[in-house]
Amino acid sequence: MQPVTADTLHLYRIDDPPNQMYYIPKFITEGEETRVVNNIPSNRWQSLSKRRLQVLPTALTPNNTLIAAPLPVWLTDPIVGRIANLGVFDGAPHGINHCLINEYNPGQGIMPHEDGTAYYPIVATVSLCSTIVLDVTGKRTYDDEAPKRWRVVQEPRSLLLTAGSAYTDTLHGIAEVTEDVDLRADTVVNWTLLGDSDKLVKNGDRNRRGTRISLTYRDVNKVSALSSKIFGKAR
Numbered sequence: 001m002q003p004v005t006a007d008t009l010h011l012y013r014i015d016d017p018p019n020q021m022y023y024i025p026k027f028i029t030e031g032e033e034t035r036v037v038n039n040i041p042s043n044r045w046q047s048l049s050k051r052r053l054q055v056l057p058t059a060l061t062p063n064n065t066l067i068a069a070p071l072p073v074w075l076t077d078p079i080v081g082r083i084a085n086l087g088v089f090d091g092a093p094h095g096i097n098h099c100l101i102n103e104y105n106p107g108q109g110i111m112p113h114e115d116g117t118a119y120y121p122i123v124a125t126v127s128l129c130s131t132i133v134l135d136v137t138g139k140r141t142y143d144d145e146a147p148k149r150w151r152v153v154q155e156p157r158s159l160l161l162t163a164g165s166a167y168t169d170t171l172h173g174i175a176e177v178t179e180d181v182d183l184r185a186d187t188v189v190n191w192t193l194l195g196d197s198d199k200l201v202k203n204g205d206r207n208r209r210g211t212r213i214s215l216t217y218r219d220v221n222k223v224s225a226l227s228s229k230i231f232g233k234a235r
């Protein structure tokens with residue numbers, strides 16, 4: 001596959017959710033995926049009730065400030081450069097300076113939530129190891145109206161970009177199931193962009209989950225003055 005650039009990103013735009021979500025299958029290779037997975041430190045996991053988490057370089061302070069430190073090379077190279085080539089972080093204050101690593105066993109997930117104002121409103125999610133469905137729901141509801149819902153399939157090695165009103169006006173979550181069902185062209189908003197939709201068809205429209213790891217790359221808006229002097233604008 002040709003590398004995706006700012007000029008070709010529009011081809012990967014998901015039509016249906018609110019502006020703007022992009023899905024790029026095969027964003028990294030199997031070798032690159034293995035290298036990341038093998039480098040994740042085994043002793044830095046925080047166990048949460050429904051998943052495990054690592055925060056790099058460090059957790060934000062209580063007022064959402066990042067004490068900046070470089071991300072490890074195995075997280076940035078080649079992924080961060082490839083995301084930078086898409087142009088979506090061009091207007092961001094620092095460029096990608098933060099990454100959450102989430103791991104979900106089958107049956108685990110994350111409650112619907114929004115990522116909030118601590119970050120520049122773009123998140124770049126790289127999925128590893130297993131396919132999972134992200135449920136996106138509209139935030140603004142009227143009493144007589146059911147919230148809008150969209151299902152986004154995330155295959156291993158794919159990139160999902162969430163920006164614009166998709167970042168600000170929706171919630172996202174992952175259901176706590178061992179299998180995602182009814183995955184079809186009419187139920188999955190990024191169906192035509194999937195790398196291997198045939199696999200789901202052959203599997204009876206189902207995805208039996210394995211352990212899935214996600215890398216969510218962001219730009220934390222507030223960086224402590226001292227650390228930004230030392231590290232400058234990192235891209």
Ligand SMILES: O=C(O)CCC(=O)C(=O)O
Pocket residue numbers: 100102110115125134172214216
């Ligand atoms: O694992 C994912 O794809 C979602 C993670 C997430 O929503 C978050 O870290 O805020």
Ligand SMILES: [Fe+2]
Pocket residue numbers: 113114115172
């Ligand atoms: Fe999130």
